[in-house]
Structures are given as C-alpha cells and as structure tokens.
Amino acid sequence: MTGHSAVIASAVEVPYTRHPEGDETTERLLTSAVRQAVEKAGLAIEDVDGLGVSSFTLKPDHAVDLALRSGLALRWIMEDTNGGASGVNMLQHAVRAIEAGDAETIVLVAGDRMTASDFKSVVDEYNAITRDYVTPLGMGxxxxxxxxxxxxxxxxxxxxxxxxxxxxxxxxxxxxxxxxxxxxxxxxxxxxxxxxxxxxxxxxxxxVPPVTGADAIVITRQDHIQDGSPAVRVxxxxxxxxxxxxxxxxxxxxxxxxxxxxxxxxxxxxxxxxxxxxxxxxxxxxxxxxxxxxxxxxxxxxxxxxxxxxxxxxxxxxxxxxxxxxxxxxxxxxxxxxxxxxxxxxxxxxxxxxxxxxxxxxxxxxxxxxxxxxxxxxxxxx
The missing domain is CATH 3.40.47.10 (Thiolase/Chalcone synthase)
Structure with a gap:
C-alpha cells in the first residue's frame, strides 16, 4: 500500500431528459460526462489513468471502447453491471485503487439513452431469469x-x-x-x-420514470487537489x-x-x-x-x-x-x-x-x- 489518500474532486450530471434527440447516443452521453467531470475537477484528460463504467445500453461496446473514444490512456479499468448498486460499488474499488497506487485519477461514469424501446429491451432481457421465466408471462x-x-x-x-x-x-x-x-x-x-x-x-x-442522461465523478489523490479547494473523502x-x-x-x-x-x-x-x-x-x-x-x-x-x-x-x-x-x-x-x-x-x-x-x-x-x-x-x- 502506498498510503495515498483518495478524495472525490468533482461530480456532474449530464442533464436528464424524457425524450432524447434522435441523434443522441449512450456513448455521447458518457463521453460528455467524462469530459465535464474532468474539467470541473481542474484536471486534463491526460491526468486520468483510471476509468469505471456502468451502462445497460453501451453494448456492444464496453469500458475499453469508451476509454478509446474519450481519449484516455489507462492503468486501471473496470465495468460494473450491478445497476442501482453500481455507483457505490465502483467508488469502493476506485478508492482502494488510488490508496494502493494502482491509479492516481479515476473517472467513474454511468448512464444510458433510455427511450421506450430501450427500456423494454432492458426489462425483457434484464438477466436470464427474467428472460426465461418472467418475460414470457407478459410482465412488463x-x-x-x-x-x-x-x-x-x-x-x-x-x-x-x-x-x-x-x-x-x-x-x-x-x-x-x-x-x-x-x-x-x-x-x-x-x-x-x-x-x-x-x-x-x-x-x-x-x-420511477425512465429518462436519458449520465452522471460522473472524479476520484484523485488528495495531494492533487489545489490548496483551499473543497473535496470529499470516503x-x-x-x-x-x-x-x-x-x-x-x-x-x-x-x-x-x-x-x-x-x-x-x-x-x-x-x-x-x-x-x-x-x-x-x-x-x-x-x-x-x-x-x-x-x-x-x-x-x-x-x-x-x-x-x-x-x-x-x-x-x-x-x-x-x-x-x-x-x-x-x-x-x-x-x-x-x-x-x-x-x-x-x-x-x-x-x-x-x-x-x-x-x-x-x-x-x-x-x-x-x-x-x-x-x-x-x-x-x-x-
């Protein structure tokens, strides 16, 4: 262990909308959230060496594809598929990674383009149990x-x-x-x-009403925070x-x-x-x-x-x-x-x-x- 302290430097939400524009994509939402969070933290994309992603509709792409499209060169990467538990779960892994010296600055991002058809697809094939036993019963x-x-x-x-x-x-x-x-x-x-x-x-x-949007936070070493700038520790x-x-x-x-x-x-x-x-x-x-x-x-x-x-x-x-x-x-x-x-x-x-x-x-x-x-x-x- 290196003993580095990890803090949350910024948090952003790409505005949620009930009806996304026709050319909106999950990839665009997530990359926008990454850029905004890094900028808000007073950092540059080049400072980021870790990425955590959670999304239902990014497929067939994965976290590594999003890293490429965001211009990131990484030492640490993860993809979380645990829905409502994903944010805290990714945060736990990110904090431990920074404390261990595996990364210095990590962006965690989650979101989806969620139209009515997107929502139906997620619901119908949420997991094997749902797909094989629940969806055939007609429960939407x-x-x-x-x-x-x-x-x-x-x-x-x-x-x-x-x-x-x-x-x-x-x-x-x-x-x-x-x-x-x-x-x-x-x-x-x-x-x-x-x-x-x-x-x-x-x-x-x-x-809960389905909408389209994305959220992101930046976790970094505490010694990367400018003197006097507020931050949040876990x-x-x-x-x-x-x-x-x-x-x-x-x-x-x-x-x-x-x-x-x-x-x-x-x-x-x-x-x-x-x-x-x-x-x-x-x-x-x-x-x-x-x-x-x-x-x-x-x-x-x-x-x-x-x-x-x-x-x-x-x-x-x-x-x-x-x-x-x-x-x-x-x-x-x-x-x-x-x-x-x-x-x-x-x-x-x-x-x-x-x-x-x-x-x-x-x-x-x-x-x-x-x-x-x-x-x-x-x-x-x-």
Missing part, C-alpha cells in the same frame, strides 16, 4: 414485483398509502428547486392519492451481495448487515449525517433502506414519514429518481453525485446549509423477487 417490468413487496411491507408495519406517498411528495418538493429534475411540478398528497393505480397499491408516482464504504440467498421476504437489505460496522469505521452515527441519498426506484425501498441504515431509532416508520413531510428532512435532495428520473444505469450514480454536489456547496437553491457529511446507499439487480446488492458510502467534506 418490475412494478408488479415491488407492488407485492409494498403490500407485504404495509402489513408488516401497519402503514397506509400515505406513508409511501410521503416519500414521493417530499422528494417532489426538493425537485421543484432542482433545475436538473425532469419532473418539477409541485405535488400534494391529494395529487398523489388521485393518481392512477399501476399495480396495487402502487400509483403512478410510486414508479470515511467508510462497503456492501453486501445476496446476503439472504433470496430466502428472506425482501423487507430487509444487506445494509442492515453492514451498516453498523461502517458507522463504527467512520466514527459517525446516523444522527451526524447532514444529507442522505437513498436509492429510490420505489418508495417502499426508501423506507426499508432508511431503517436498515439506522435512521429509524424509534422503530416507527410513521416518525420517518412525518419527518419527510413536515421537517424537510434532507433525503434525496435532488428529488431522487422518483422526480429527477432514472437514467438507466445512472440510477446507481445519481444519489452519489447529488451527495457530492451538496458537500461541495454547489447545490444552489436546494443547498443544505453547512452540509459536511452524507450517507449514500445503493440497491439493485433484481435477480428474481428483489434486489440482491446493497451498499453504503459515508462521505465527509475535507
């Missing part, structure tokens, strides 16, 4: 699976629809002051309850894959297993966190992850929904994917980028005053009934 996506999970969660905790609506409504409130969010129209609880049922009990605003990071071998009921994630160790490693508690980014493909997963990470000290999810609605608790301050949109594999980077932007003080009107700590969770890759990967990064401004 994960809504039905997470509807059943939400039903189970409602019964377990004695919740009603308003508990899940609190997530969607609170995040839309943040989205109204985020110019990068695709869905910014104010939404009340009545608006939520009046929206059509998609798969009971899920309503339209419970289901105080603790880790995850769990297939922690219950799919023998559980889906109402817990691997975060419950790893979070206590990570809080101890960071020397922080959930009450010390200023900004929270939770992977939010559906509101039920926000509530489950908040509990698994230790943000429900009283054991009552009613307290959480009340904080979301009335205290403007800084959870998913971009509006989350439910309002900003889910740009394919960029879903795994979106919350991480938002947390870094907040800690660097670049969030504009939605800036959380004095934000110095953040927790970012990832969750993803539905192999049969629910996600198999969950991870957590605890960040601090330096």
């Amino acid at each position: 996506g994960p809504n039905a699976m997470f509807a059943m999970l939400t039903q189970r969660h409602m019964r377990r905790h004695g919740l009603d629809e308003k508990a899940y609506g609190a997530v969607a409504v609170a995040q839309r409130r943040w989205a109204t002051i985020n110019p990068g969010a695709v869905y910014r129209t104010p939404m009340s609880m009545d608006d939520y309850l009046d929206s059509p049922v998609v798969a009971s009990p899920l309503r339209r605003f419970d289901c 105080s603790a990071i880790g995850g769990s894959v297939n922690w219950d071998r799919h023998e559980g009921d889906g109402l817990r994630t691997g975060l419950g297993r790893v979070a206590p160790e990570l809080w101890n490693r960071a020397g922080l508690r959930p009450t010390d966190i200023d900004v929270i980014s939770v992977y939010d493909d559906y509101p039920v997963m926000v509530l489950i992850q908040l509990e698994d990470m230790g943000f429900v000290p009283t054991g009552s999810l009613f307290d959480i929904t009340d904080r979301l609605l009335h205290d403007q608790w800084p959870v998913n301050t971009s509006g989350g994917q439910l309002s900003a949109g889910q740009a394919g594999s960029a879903a795994g980077m979106h919350g991480l980028v938002e947390a870094v932007i907040q800690l660097l003080g670049e969030a504009g009107e939605r800036q959380v005053p004095g934000a110095r700590t953040a927790a970012v969770s990832g969750y993803g890759m539905v192999t049969y009934r629910y996600g198999s990967c969950a991870n957590l990064a605890i960040l601090e401004r330096v």
Whole structure:
C-alpha cells in the first residue's frame, strides 16, 4: 500500500431528459460526462489513468471502447453491471485503487439513452431469469414485483398509502428547486392519492420514470487537489451481495448487515449525517433502506414519514429518481453525485446549509423477487 489518500474532486450530471434527440447516443452521453467531470475537477484528460463504467445500453461496446473514444490512456479499468448498486460499488474499488497506487485519477461514469424501446429491451432481457421465466408471462417490468413487496411491507408495519406517498411528495418538493429534475411540478398528497393505480397499491408516482442522461465523478489523490479547494473523502464504504440467498421476504437489505460496522469505521452515527441519498426506484425501498441504515431509532416508520413531510428532512435532495428520473444505469450514480454536489456547496437553491457529511446507499439487480446488492458510502467534506 502506498498510503495515498483518495478524495472525490468533482461530480456532474449530464442533464436528464424524457425524450432524447434522435441523434443522441449512450456513448455521447458518457463521453460528455467524462469530459465535464474532468474539467470541473481542474484536471486534463491526460491526468486520468483510471476509468469505471456502468451502462445497460453501451453494448456492444464496453469500458475499453469508451476509454478509446474519450481519449484516455489507462492503468486501471473496470465495468460494473450491478445497476442501482453500481455507483457505490465502483467508488469502493476506485478508492482502494488510488490508496494502493494502482491509479492516481479515476473517472467513474454511468448512464444510458433510455427511450421506450430501450427500456423494454432492458426489462425483457434484464438477466436470464427474467428472460426465461418472467418475460414470457407478459410482465412488463418490475412494478408488479415491488407492488407485492409494498403490500407485504404495509402489513408488516401497519402503514397506509400515505406513508409511501410521503416519500414521493417530499422528494417532489426538493425537485421543484432542482433545475436538473425532469419532473418539477409541485405535488400534494391529494395529487398523489388521485393518481392512477399501476399495480396495487402502487400509483403512478410510486414508479420511477425512465429518462436519458449520465452522471460522473472524479476520484484523485488528495495531494492533487489545489490548496483551499473543497473535496470529499470516503470515511467508510462497503456492501453486501445476496446476503439472504433470496430466502428472506425482501423487507430487509444487506445494509442492515453492514451498516453498523461502517458507522463504527467512520466514527459517525446516523444522527451526524447532514444529507442522505437513498436509492429510490420505489418508495417502499426508501423506507426499508432508511431503517436498515439506522435512521429509524424509534422503530416507527410513521416518525420517518412525518419527518419527510413536515421537517424537510434532507433525503434525496435532488428529488431522487422518483422526480429527477432514472437514467438507466445512472440510477446507481445519481444519489452519489447529488451527495457530492451538496458537500461541495454547489447545490444552489436546494443547498443544505453547512452540509459536511452524507450517507449514500445503493440497491439493485433484481435477480428474481428483489434486489440482491446493497451498499453504503459515508462521505465527509475535507
């Protein structure tokens, strides 16, 4: 080990859009995000010697092809295929690589051009289980699976629809002051309850909308940062894959297993966190992850929904994917980028005053009934 400290120097999001231009490509989105992130970090493309990529629609190209098209000469490269867990997973590998001296400056990028046909292709051939057993049944996506999970969660905790609506409504409130969010129209609880049922009990605003876009961050050695320039360090990071071998009921994630160790490693508690980014493909997963990470000290999810609605608790301050949109594999980077932007003080009107700590969770890759990967990064401004 070299003992080099790794920090996040910049974070960018290529603007999300519901309807991409006809000549837009995934490759163009990703290369643009790489260039913007490097420039924002005050570096040159020649300074980058590491690249991590996550994308559903870059195929048949891979990370090495994107490196070529971005003009990169690398010592370190990886390609992550773990969807909503990809951002934190790539960050963990990148930090370790810089600490070990395998690279000095790494760009992590994720995103997709996601039209209706692109989305259908991803959904139909998500993995072999989906392709061979789920798609032939005519189920057009994960809504039905997470509807059943939400039903189970409602019964377990004695919740009603308003508990899940609190997530969607609170995040839309943040989205109204985020110019990068695709869905910014104010939404009340009545608006939520009046929206059509998609798969009971899920309503339209419970289901993450697919969009087109990309996200990127730059991780570099701390001694490469100019004196006085803000940066973000990773105080603790880790995850769990297939922690219950799919023998559980889906109402817990691997975060419950790893979070206590990570809080101890960071020397922080959930009450010390200023900004929270939770992977939010559906509101039920926000509530489950908040509990698994230790943000429900009283054991009552009613307290959480009340904080979301009335205290403007800084959870998913971009509006989350439910309002900003889910740009394919960029879903795994979106919350991480938002947390870094907040800690660097670049969030504009939605800036959380004095934000110095953040927790970012990832969750993803539905192999049969629910996600198999969950991870957590605890960040601090330096």
